[in-house]
Amino acid sequence: MNAVVERVLGADEFRELDYVMHQPLRMLIKDVEKLSDEERKFAMNILTHTDFILFRKVDKTPVLVVEVDGHAFHSGNARQLERDKMKDEILRKYGVPVLRLATTGSGEEERLRRKLRECVK
Numbered sequence: 001m002n003a004v005v006e007r008v009l010g011a012d013e014f015r016e017l018d019y020v021m022h023q024p025l026r027m028l029i030k031d032v033e034k035l036s037d038e039e040r041k042f043a044m045n046i047l048t049h050t051d052f053i054l055f056r057k058v059d060k061t062p063v064l065v066v067e068v069d070g071h072a073f074h075s076g077n078a079r080q081l082e083r084d085k086m087k088d089e090i091l092r093k094y095g096v097p098v099l100r101l102a103t104t105g106s107g108e109e110e111r112l113r114r115k116l117r118e119c120v121k
Contacts, residue, residue: 034093
């Protein structure tokens with residue numbers, strides 16, 4: 001997925017964007033007032049991270065979070081699905097779109113391009 005992100009961000013239309021991998025969620029969420037106690041505990045845990053954060057180079061504003069859902073780790077894992085749902089809800093509360101891509105999926109590059117175009121309009 002790293003190669004896909006780099007390829008997409010290498011296009012002229014996305015030259016104002018950059019990315020970082022495995023960013024702790026607590027570094028993205030500064031004001032926890034919008035969160036429930038459970039969400040706050042989850043978001044502030046050092047182990048809770050995003051797979052990729054795509055952001056504007058100029059001001060570091062997050063544009064999109066890309067989560068890669070590994071089949072072996074996510075399939076049939078109810079607890080992991082709950083954590084994913086909570087992370088998505090936390091990011092939604094702060095206006096950060098999320099794109100989830102399964103490792104068993106296809107067309108990831110085009111899906112990422114489409115979502116980024118939506119986000120940078």
